[in-house]
Amino acid sequence: xxxxxxxxxxxxxxxxxxxxxxxxxxxxxxxxxxxxxxxxxxxxxxxxxxxxxxxxxxxxxxxxxxxxxxxxxxxxxxxxxxxxxxxxxxxxxxxxxxxxxxxxxxxxxxxxxxxxxxxxxxxxxxxxxxxxxxxxxxxxxxxxxxxxxxxxxxxxxxxxxxxxxxxxxxxxxxxxxxxxxxxxxxxxxxxxxxxxxxxxxxxxxxxxxxxxxxxxxxxxxxx
Amino acid sequence: xxxxxxxxxxxxxxxxxxxxxxxxxxxxxxxxxxxxxxxxxxxxxxxxxxxxxxxxxxxxxxxxxxxxxxxxxxxxxxxxxxxxxxxxxxxxxxxxxxxxxxxxxxxxxxxxxxxxxxxxxxxxxxxxxxxxxxxxxxxxxxxxxxxxxxxxxxxxxxxxxxxxxxxxxxxxxxxxxxxxxxxxxxxxxxxxxxxxxxxxxxxxxxxxxxxxxxxxxxxxxxxxxxxxxxxxxxxxxxxxxxxxxxxxxxxxxxxxxxxxxxxxxxxxxxxxxxxxxxxxxxxxxxxxxxxxxxxxxxxxxxxxxxxxxxxxxxxxxxxxxxxxxxxxxxxxxxxxxxxxxxxxxxxxxxxxxxxxxxxxxxxxxxxxxxxxxxxxxxxxxxxxxxxxxxxxxxxxxxxxxxxxxxxxxxxxxxxxxxxxxxxxxxxxxxxxxxxxxxxxxxxxxxxxxxxxxxxxxxxxxxxxxxxxxxxxxxxxxxxxxxxxxxxxxxxxxxxxxxxxxxxxxxxxxxxxxxxxx
Numbered sequence: 020x021x022x023x024x025x026x027x028x029x030x031x032x033x034x035x036x037x038x039x040x041x042x043x044x045x046x047x048x049x050x051x052x053x054x055x056x057x058x059x060x061x062x063x064x065x066x067x068x069x070x071x072x073x074x075x076x077x078x079x080x081x082x083x084x085x086x087x088x089x090x091x092x093x094x095x096x097x098x099x100x101x102x103x104x105x106x107x108x109x110x111x112x113x114x115x116x117x118x119x120x121x122x123x124x125x126x127x128x129x130x131x132x133x134x135x136x137x138x139x140x141x142x143x144x145x146x147x148x149x150x151x152x153x154x155x156x157x158x159x160x161x162x163x164x165x166x167x168x169x170x171x172x173x174x175x176x177x178x179x180x181x182x183x184x185x186x187x188x189x190x191x192x193x194x195x196x197x198x199x200x201x202x203x204x205x206x207x208x209x210x211x212x213x214x215x216x217x218x219x220x221x222x223x224x225x226x227x228x229x230x231x232x233x234x235x236x237x238x239x240x241x242x
Numbered sequence: 243x244x245x246x247x248x249x250x251x252x253x254x255x256x257x258x259x260x261x262x263x264x265x266x267x268x269x270x271x272x273x274x275x276x277x278x279x280x281x282x283x284x285x286x287x288x289x290x291x292x293x294x295x296x297x298x299x300x301x302x303x304x305x306x307x308x309x310x311x312x313x314x315x316x317x318x319x320x321x322x323x324x325x326x327x328x329x330x331x332x333x334x335x336x337x338x339x340x341x342x343x344x345x346x347x348x349x350x351x352x353x354x355x356x357x358x359x360x361x362x363x364x365x366x367x368x369x370x371x372x373x374x375x376x377x378x379x380x381x382x383x384x385x386x387x388x389x390x391x392x393x394x395x396x397x398x399x400x401x402x403x404x405x406x407x408x409x410x411x412x413x414x415x416x417x418x419x420x421x422x423x424x425x426x427x428x429x430x431x432x433x434x435x436x437x438x439x440x441x442x443x444x445x446x447x448x449x450x451x452x453x454x455x456x457x458x459x460x461x462x463x464x465x466x467x468x469x470x471x472x473x474x475x476x477x478x479x480x481x482x483x484x485x486x487x488x489x490x491x492x493x494x495x496x497x498x499x500x501x502x503x504x505x506x507x508x509x510x511x512x513x514x515x516x517x518x519x520x521x522x523x524x525x526x527x528x529x530x531x532x533x534x535x536x537x538x539x540x541x542x543x544x545x546x547x548x549x550x551x552x553x554x555x556x557x558x559x560x561x562x563x564x565x566x567x568x569x570x571x572x573x574x575x576x577x578x579x580x581x582x583x584x585x586x587x588x589x590x591x592x593x594x595x596x597x598x599x600x601x602x603x604x605x606x607x608x609x610x611x612x613x614x615x616x617x618x619x620x621x622x623x624x625x626x627x628x629x630x631x632x633x634x635x636x637x638x639x640x641x642x643x644x645x646x647x648x649x650x651x652x653x654x655x656x657x658x659x660x661x662x663x664x665x666x667x668x669x670x671x672x673x674x675x676x677x678x679x680x681x682x683x684x685x686x687x688x689x690x691x692x693x694x695x696x697x698x699x700x701x702x703x704x705x706x707x708x709x710x711x712x713x714x715x716x717x718x719x720x721x722x723x724x725x726x727x728x729x730x731x732x733x734x735x736x737x738x739x740x741x742x743x744x745x746x747x748x749x750x751x752x753x754x755x756x757x758x759x
Contacts, residue, residue, distance in 0.1 A: 032249040053708050053723040060702035060723055064511055113755035174720030178727050185734030189741040196745035
């Protein structure tokens with residue numbers, strides 16, 4: 020095993036800011052939606068709109084980072100090992116089979132993660148940003164201004180935004196769970212905090228198998 | 243360690259900026275002292291008590307008018323063009339064209355109408371002697387200047403006197419103490435419309451003669467202490483503002499925006515509301531804040547007598563809940579308004595219109611809808627009544643209610659609908675089939691007064707809520723917090739629950755499998 024830097028400083032900053040903002044946006048968003056009562060409607064709207072702007076800034080920074088560092092390549096989808104990765108989560112993990120793919124600084128994401136994160140990046144987040152901006156700048160039909168730009172109802176925008184929010188929450192639930200499936204239940208979390216993760220080299224694959232057999236050790240380590 | 247510190251610091255700074263921004267204080271509004279200076283009652287430069295023309299005994303009130311016109315020559319021509327004088331306006335009514343409508347010819351669902359009842363109703367006309375339809379509207383001496391300009395607070399019009407002053411009034415004294423109209427001039431009529439305090443409007447009543455900011459932030463004597471005419475600005479005796487029980491067109495309105503602008507809030511989201519929500523909707527959370535207002539009037543129970551004599555029943559607050567002459571009433575205090583879309587135009591049941599009584603007859607219809615770019619949500623009082631209706635001719639009936647003596651056909655003396663209706667309908671040249679029922683009617687009164695201080699406005703979640711939203715009846719649009727799509731909710735929460743179940747099962751299986759190994 021060798022400790023290497025997997026998540027750069029910005030990578031971690033971006034990740035944790037994003038996680039806090041998504042949590043906060045969900046909390047305030049579902050209050051606006053009428054599902055819960057926490058800040059009060061007016062505050063929820065103010066907070067939600069402000070956090071949305073922070074999120075937009077963060078997305079801007081992240082896009083810059085992805086393209087200047089070439090990190091965007093991490094998200095190129097591949098079918099190689101995709102089936103193996105799915106099978107690992109469905110069956111292999113219960114047999115203590117080894118992870119089918121190796122994590123390196125150059126390929127941080129397994130084929131399944133690549134697909135899901137790419138879908139988030141090019142589908143869910145853009146839908147949320149687009150519907151969110153429409154929501155924020157929505158004007159009720161009015162005679163002043165350009166008539167053809169009037170959107171007759173906020174309903175369709177709101178419904179789209181709500182569907183996106185449900186997807187994101189489901190993603191977060193599954194994501195938070197799946198990070199416990201690393202070498203140890205907390206190794207992925209530690210990596211995202213410190214940036215460093217113990218990465219298997221050629222030899223450590225055997226070591227990993229050995230290590231994993233001793234599941235009691237893993238559980239102890241988790242505690 | 244350095245790797246943590248910088249991102250942590252960055253996050254901390256962003257969090258601080260966040261908190262600082264969202265807790266930013268609301269911008270201060272104009273201080274009360276400034277408003278008081280702006281609306282200070284100026285002492286006039288003219289003292290009418292020193293005019294020799296007014297130093298005499300006036301026998302007839304018309305002589306006072308003549309004395310007024312003597313100096314203020316041609317002023318009467320302005321007054322005689324006003325709706326205060328004519329009790330009708332030229333209005334364009336959608337689908338009806340140009341009509342002349344007003345108290346003179348429109349029916350309402352309170353005391354119903356002035357025709358045949360002028361002696362009583364027209365106490366509130368700004369003229370002398372409009373006792374029947376032969377009144378001379380071209381005689382300038384019939385203009386009652388004092389009703390609006392008496393500043394002595396001693397001028398009173400006689401009950402059932404067709405607008406003539408009470409015999410006890412010292413006309414010379416009143417004439418020597420005239421000036422800009424005060425609340426008491428306007429309120430004497432406008433607070434008592436419909437035959438009693440706060441009967442009609444709900445937001446205009448005697449409590450406003452002397453009130454607090456909590457009741458009316460504009461008129462509170464502990465606040466800006468505005469007079470009616472501070473907002474109902476008047477040019478050449480033509481006043482801004484009118485009531486949509488009689489008016490039809492979107493013009494000459496006295497609006498909040500005239501002082502406050504269209505976007506007076508520091509919060510842009512709230513300013514945005516003004517596109518579709520009238521100021522009154524949020525700023526008048528309830529009306530009839532001091533005394534009750536009449537919500538329902540049932541004429542069908544009128545006419546019961548006690549030993550041959552009419553009687554009244556009062557509730558614990560002193561409101562008349564039954565009167566032999568008028569029927570039964572429901573009164574309410576601190577009423578939450580109902581809400582409708584309104585674009586500033588209205589149509590009316592015009593006397594003589596044939597109409598089915600299958601659903602409540604709309605005495606006035608306020609136009610508007612979500613899709614109409616000129617419409618806003620406004621608060622209204624809806625007054626509901628049962629009133630005489632001719633089911634054969636399909637006409638809302640004008641009865642003769644008032645009479646000086648028994649035997650003249652007035653319902654209030656004879657308690658006989660047949661003769662009362664026959665007299666009324668004959669007078670306005672409409673047929674009467676001989677049959678009457680009591681039809682349900684509704685009348686819409688926009689609520690504009692009794693604006694609350696800003697700390698007591700309607701809160702966001704009184705509309706943006708799933709349960710008991712104030713605007714629950716306005717279903718033609720989507721608003722956040724109130725409206726949800728059932729299918730989306732089911733799908734969304736279903737997905738979340740399935741995700742939770744999925745990861746739970748997976749986790750349990752992992753733990754079991756690890757224990758086995």
